[in-house]
Amino acid sequence: MYKILIIEDDKDINNMLKQLLETNHYQVLQAFSGTEGVLVHNGNVSLILLDLMLPGKNGEEILTELLNKYQVPIIVMSAIHEVDKKVDLFELGADDYITKPFDNKELLARIKLALKHQNGKENKSIISFKDILINKLDYTVTCNGKLLNLTKQEFELLKTLLENPTRVFTKSMLFELVWKDEFVDDNTLNVHISKIRNKLKECNQEEDYIETVWSIGYKMKN
């Protein structure tokens, strides 16, 4: 059973949505402002429907606030058709965008899709692998009990690998995931991997953590 949080200031629309979702076997939480939405969120929500035009804080702020705190797909609803707006929201991490007025069936389809995407994804805020512990909320990493001091890129890279520790990440995937659209030299990746390996080795000489997959990319070892 999925729990969906509706953040929408218009009481009628909010209630209508609640009813729609409940008849389609979702559990529903309601909030009527952005700040309330952040408060109501109990960490146990599968998906958020976020109306953009909220009183008080603007939608973008709420979106980033929610995404920083929880890893939940967010579908943004809005009457605004402007493309730059949409692109911005995707950039910020929205999972989908639907313009009002929308058809209920389409909304349901997009909700289903977003939940499908979410499945199989690691979304806990603390990940562990061997004796590595990585906390996505406060950007700390410990290994063998010792805190290691990773830079932002190093952290992103290690986090990415640890989110699917069995999987091989091709170099282009890592560039996509860590460097987004920036185009940097191939070697940059090597250098960062090298630095991470050194820092990990400082904490635990015995273990080998990152494995090179020749001419493909990297993965976590074993």
Add this chain to the structure above:
Amino acid sequence: MYKILIIEDDKDINNMLKQLLETNHYQVLQAFSGTEGVLVHNGNVSLILLDLMLPGKNGEEILTELLNKYQVPIIVMSAIHEVDKKVDLFELGADDYITKPFDNKELLARIKLALKHQNGKENKSIISFKDILINKLDYTVTCNGKLLNLTKQEFELLKTLLENPTRVFTKSMLFELVWKDEFVDDNTLNVHISKIRNKLKECNQEEDYIETVWSIGYKMKN
């Protein structure tokens, strides 16, 4: 580097899309009909842009055909606004739907999003043949339960043969599929086949996997 397949019958739009994607650092494959799209797909495509209104087979058929064969996100483009259509397509497995005319920036954003979704997925693209298991995502191959260590070319070659295990691959086909445009000596293929056979034999002495078809090429045995 992601490869995107465009299936769109309107030559101008197709070319425009190609240019747009290429300037945004994607590799592009073009097809101008659904059937061509299915043919052109070489199993190495990261995402498909599918126009709905195609001559010949309809979009839905193409969509299911492509999804059955490959696990690739498909973004459907169409001028049709009808909601039931959209819902149907989502139901069939489309990853997103964008109505024409669309803004280039929005398209790029949705492509990025679809690729992001795909990356986090534990998409089980595993092929099996006799006691060989090959995982296209992890680049791992096991035979008789033992993991074998193939190099990239060896992996590509075996993967190619296993994707159609009943079919005979001529040498020029294999060169085309594994070496693309590079021109290498005929013997290179023999050497690689020999190495693969050895590695397979190490794992299972009893079986013979790759069959030589004299003066033609190779195929999987039996």
Add this chain to the structure above:
DNA sequence: AAAAGTGTTAAAAAAGTCTTAACCCAATTC
């Protein structure tokens, strides 16, 4: 038996990786 095609091996060539150090840029400090 000759010709054409294939298999295997070892060595050369190419491709990919690792590491160190230097450079650049932006933020912070003095």
Add this chain to the structure above:
DNA sequence: GAATTGGGTTAAGACTTTTTTAACACTTTT
């Protein structure tokens, strides 16, 4: 506002692994 600091990137060279070439033995076909 110049100097310092720190992260991020690039460049260079040493190193490793993979791929290709080449030579020769072997097999199949004619």
